[in-house]
Amino acid sequence: MTVSLPLVLVLGLIAWGAIKFLGVRTWIVVVIALFGFLLSRTFMAPAIDSGTRSGVDVINGSHD
Numbered sequence: 001m002t003v004s005l006p007l008v009l010v011l012g013l014i015a016w017g018a019i020k021f022l023g024v025r026t027w028i029v030v031v032i033a034l035f036g037f038l039l040s041r042t043f044m045a046p047a048i049d050s051g052t053r054s055g056v057d058v059i060n061g062s063h064d
Helices: 007-021 026-039 045-060
Strands: none
Touching: 007 026
């Protein structure tokens, strides 16, 4: 059985778990999310996208 979850959902669940169980403050999660949005507009965006896709492919076990 294969379950497909969007990466944003997985990251959202991790953020929720960090707030709920680890005591991470909500404002820290918001600042990190805003930092991610700002990084998406920089020259580093293609490298981040490529690295994320490669990491997901490694975890999923799909090799081209």
